[in-house]
Amino acid sequence: xxxxxxxxxxxxxxxxxxxxxxxxxxxxxxxxxxxxxxxxxxxxxxxxxxxxxxxxxxxxxxxxxxxxxxxxxxxxxxxxxxxxxxxxxxxxxxxxxxxxxxxxxxxxxxxxxxxxxxxxxxxxxxxxxxxxxxxxxxxxxxxxxxxxxxxxxxxxxxxxxxxxxxxxxxxxxxxxxxxxxxxxxxxxxxxxxxx
Amino acid sequence: xxxxxxxxxxxxxxxxxxxxxxxxxxxxxxxxxxxxxxxxxxxxxxxxxxxxxxxxxxxxxxxxxxxxxxxxxx
Numbered sequence: 001x002x003x004x005x006x007x008x009x010x011x012x013x014x015x016x017x018x019x020x021x022x023x024x025x026x027x028x029x030x031x032x033x034x035x036x037x038x039x040x041x042x043x044x045x046x047x048x049x050x051x052x053x054x055x056x057x058x059x060x061x062x063x064x065x066x067x068x069x070x071x072x073x074x075x076x077x078x079x080x081x082x083x084x085x086x087x088x089x090x091x092x093x094x095x096x097x098x099x100x101x102x103x104x105x106x107x108x109x110x111x112x113x114x115x116x117x118x119x120x121x122x123x124x125x126x127x128x129x130x131x132x133x134x135x136x137x138x139x140x141x142x143x144x145x146x147x148x149x150x151x152x153x154x155x156x157x158x159x160x161x162x163x164x165x166x167x168x169x170x171x172x173x174x175x176x177x178x179x180x181x182x183x184x185x186x187x188x189x190x191x192x193x194x195x
Numbered sequence: 196x197x198x199x200x201x202x203x204x205x206x207x208x209x210x211x212x213x214x215x216x217x218x219x220x221x222x223x224x225x226x227x228x229x230x231x232x233x234x235x236x237x238x239x240x241x242x243x244x245x246x247x248x249x250x251x252x253x254x255x256x257x258x259x260x261x262x263x264x265x266x267x268x269x
Contacts, residue, residue: 027214029266109269139221177255
């Protein structure tokens with residue numbers, strides 16, 4: 001049926017169009033990766049706070065997952081094959097306290113994105129350093145980006161440097177600028193006035 | 196006929212257009228993209244002051260103008 005073709009049998013969220021390319025967009029210049037000073041910190045409502053260097057992070061168990069990618073500007077890309085470290089692996093090493101309800105992911109230039117713990121603690125969420133068999137290019141968030149496939153891609157922050165576990169919610173960069181706090185593409189949660 | 200916004204939705208559409216100019220700035224000449232975004236946001240801020248129900252969008256435009264100033268000085 002025509003409708004089924006247009007939404008790819010329910011796989012394409014409403015008012016999205018499929019792209020075969022991968023448009024590049026971000027709110028800041030591309031940061032230069034300096035391995036000697038790069039670190040990834042996890043802190044806040046966790047039993048064990050950590051700070052990993054790049055080699056330490058890369059030595060964590062690898063996780064691969066293929067998922068779709070939906071940008072709030074209206075394009076979607078199917079079947080992106082990611083490789084990195086799963087959120088569940090990170091969580092197993094820091095042990096979130098029972099009081100942890102949300103996280104804020106911190107990225108270069110002060111960019112942040114907030115997520116309920118229930119949204120990030122999912123089997124398809126990872127911190128990715130490669131896609132489709134290649135190192136993640138800087139313009140796509142390399143050396144490391146978060147991937148949260150079930151939400152609009154601004155939640156999948158590029159150039160991530162840390163993860164803060166919180167006992168409450170705090171809006172991130174775009175969420176403070178009029179975009180939706182949850183960002184489910186299938187509910188078309190684009191803007192804050194829909195909340 | 197004026198093409199200035201007359202509803203909050205139209206003011207937001209200008210802000211969203213500015214967001215896209217900033218997000219895609221690195222694919223073209225960033226200085227030009229930032230200047231276009233700034234001009235678009237100034238129109239949005241002006242409209243937000245006069246369009247009923249769009250008052251809060253003036254703050255959104257101002258926040259983004261501050262963001263662009265930071266990007267330009269980085």
